[in-house]
Amino acid sequence: MRIAVLLKQVPDLVEEFEIDDAGTDIDREFLTFLLNEFDNQALEEALLIKDATGATVDVVALDDPEVDQALYTAIAKGADRAIKLTGANGDGWLSTHARAAVYAGWLTGESYDLVLTGVQAADDLDGQLAPMLGALLDVPHVSVVVGVEAADGTARIRQEFAGGAISELDVSLPAVVGVQAAGAEPRYAAIAKIRQAQQEGNVDEVAVDPPAAASGLTIRRMYPPEKSDRAEMLSGSEADVADRIIALLRERGLVQG
Amino acid sequence: MIATLLAVEGETREVFEDINLFGKVVFYVLSFIATALFLWGSWQRITKYRRGRPAGRIRRPAAAPSSNGSAPTVADTVPSNGQPSKLHTVGTIAANSTVAKRDRSMGIAHFFIFWGFITLFIGTVILTIDEDIVKIATRQFGEERSFFKGVFYAIYSLVLDTMGFAALIALVYMAARRGLFHLPQLDYRRAEEPAGGYDRRQYQLGDQLFIGLLGLVLVTGFLHEGFRIRASGFPDFEIWSPVGWLIAKGVSGAGVTLAGSDTIRTVIWWVHAVLALSFVAYIPYSKAMHMLTDAANLVTHDPTTSRRLPAPDPAAGHLGYQTVEDFTWKELLDFDACTKCGRCHVVCPAAAAGAPLSPRDLILDLRQWASTSSGNVTLLDSERRPEPTGPLVTDGTLAGDVIRADTLWSCTTCMACVAACPVGIEHVPTIVELRRSLVEAGTMEPSLQDALQNIAQKGNSFGKSARQRAKWTKGLDFTITDARKEPVRYLWFVGDFASFDDRLQSLSQTFAQILHGAGVDFGILYDGERNAGNDVRRVGEEGLFEMLVEQNMEQLTAAEFDEIVTTDPHTLNTLRNEYPGFGLDKPVKHYTEVLADLIEAGELDVGALGSTATYHDPCYLARYNELTEAPRRVLRAIGCDVVEMPRNRDNTFCCGAGGGRIWMDDSGLTERPSENRIREAAELDVEMFVVACPKDFTMYTDAAKTTGHDASLRVVDVIELVAEALDRQPALGAAEI
Structure with missing residues (x-):
């Protein structure tokens, strides 16, 4: 069984974001980047399958900022091979549509049984990557997945629904899976192991063509949430604040009496 | 006295008296077997220690210039200071002072058993020399000679009797201490209960056998002496064996005849001999081995290894320990000690x-x-x-x-x-x-993993942006010098908690104001600083520690400064003791040292607070770095009446946050260490619980609340008190009016 895990770097959300001069993207110059947390879950799920079945796990990423760190960390955790697809990232943000096209282009020439990726990312909150990839590769896809048990030619997949209900699905392989959560907390990679992987430097760089497909969408304007003045800050003594809250609740008919 | 001593000239007792040739042969065969068992058991132990890797304790390897150009590791560059000389250690062992430390009566008892048996052992060696060497050798050249007689014999008898008796009394005390005192340290119940249960009765039996054997050897020795004196009809010179003399009197008073005594003596001689030889054979298989392992362990002990942790063995091919061979021989000796x-x-x-x-x-x-x-x-x-x-x-x-x-x-x-x-x-x-x-x-638990990942990615355990590290300085009405750009006298290494914790940022601001007000030339590394790595290293994340050291050393090397100051004892420890192995060559001070000096030099004009306080020694100051007086000097200088808790200075009690515990879940504990400590302080009649460590401040403000002592006991940092004392100073010129 061969598993590919698609990894993506996203901006660290603890940083302060600013909009660039064009007003259509965040200013990426001073940001730091981290592995998308859901991709980390996908990697863990793949490694759990490897632990259980002896599958090989390859991690695949585009040439995102600071992506080497994520690839070496994956190797330190037990990934067998790391592949970096270069030449696809332009100057700015690569839309999920374009990203899916690049991955699909490369995956077509490979023979993976399972392609795992995070169900969503900070810049892909609508979780498009897995379904698009499934469509482009013409294989089944399941998203919001919380468990994968893989066997020959098929996988039993647990998918989460609102309210915590879980459905168990059988899917024929190859397939693309968007992972919500792995069966265990993502494992820790000791820094010494990551540094060792770094020194060995076993990241395969594969040049790919820039994505041709356009999403048909253009970002017209990007902006931070506009402040509304509907919020009222209550101040004063605890008793005053409590009185005001009670008055407000009554005013709006939220409590009776 | 001398006259009576001279009177015993020529008098002696016969060794092997009444033991025929067959008996002698049996005795020597038994001696041989006992010695062989002793040597075999000892060799077994030594073979185990030899499985361990080198510990650098016999001769410390000199710092060799790194040949492959890689960064030197801590292990091969640390100076060997901080270690007492071997001669000093031998004195410590001889005085039993580590045994008497914090338990005086136990130390005294051990001292007498220790010296009692050493004296008796030397006595036996002297006998052997006289009997098996001097006599046999002189016989070859004519007349047999012996020194075991006369004045020598009298003094020998007196010394051995006295020391043997002292050891016996001490043993009785030790047995009573174990059997009757119910001391918590002698309760062998485990801290954690294994799922299937466990049985440690062997430990108690082993202790009883050990004390029992020692006691029986002494008792039979004295009994033999008594029956011998009785059997030989109370010769005058035997008064120099006072314990034996008294026993002989007792035996005689009980009506035992001369002939009867002679028979009993022979029996007791054999009992004593077999017991003593059994003890020799038993040493390396039991608790008695501590007589040998502890002397060796103390001589090779390095008290600095906790403050300056050894780097992992680069030859191991893996981190940490997996097999016996991964331990150093000193660690394997530790276990047997x-x-x-x-x-x-x-x-x-x-x-x-x-x-x-x-x-x-x-x-x-x-x-x-x-x-x-x-x-x-x-x-x-x-x-x-x-x-x-x-x-x-x-x-x-x-x-x-x-x-x-x-x-x-x-x-x-x-x-x-x-x-x-x-x-x-x-x-x-x-x-x-x-x-x-x-x-x-x-x-590891998820919260620790998060902390380590945050430190790896952002240089701080809070997961905050590395760029926000010096955000706390924005609240000041002056700008702290950027030590990366301008030379300063003091480089203040702020540390994670003092930089990022909401409650501690105001303390950092206050310390900055105090230094600024006193005209001290200081600066910080701003967002160039990373977690110093003390606790990261103690968590066992050596790779991350090395990474942090590299990042910090890059900044420190580029900055120009005379000394480092920090408010955090953990940071202080690694900067002072571990960073020198990576090239740091500047003194590292705790802020209380700087404040004490400033106040005593008159640079800080403080008034008297007039409050009562107890001071909590942080482990990483008091125990790790023997730094206990500076904070007390500050407190006294600002008019605080310091009342000590029972556990103070190097006997301080931990707040529970060290070694990375602050990043782990402590909800499973029956009583948090910090709460235990606050209850100890609450027993004293003091207004304030003074701390000198950022982690302590958070730990103890929490503990004061959860134990309900927050109204009566104010948890306060030395920094705040100095600031209050500065406000309390008499207005300038007020005295003249």
């Missing part, structure tokens, strides 16, 4: 808090595991379990199965065990090595 005295057990904050760790149990488990896997034979010195768990594990991981992961994670690295140990066991470095194995395997 343990006498189960339990002093570490009762000072351990983890054990007191109900955590599954006791330093004593840890060492005993490792000893049993290492001895079993080395084929060492032991007598009444093992824990038994119905299931092969813990020390009985033969097929499992060392860190995880032999020693449970939660046991290892419970350690706060407060070093109380190392400081309390009378025999030089170094628990903390061993625990950290075992933690390194856990880190390599990724076995």
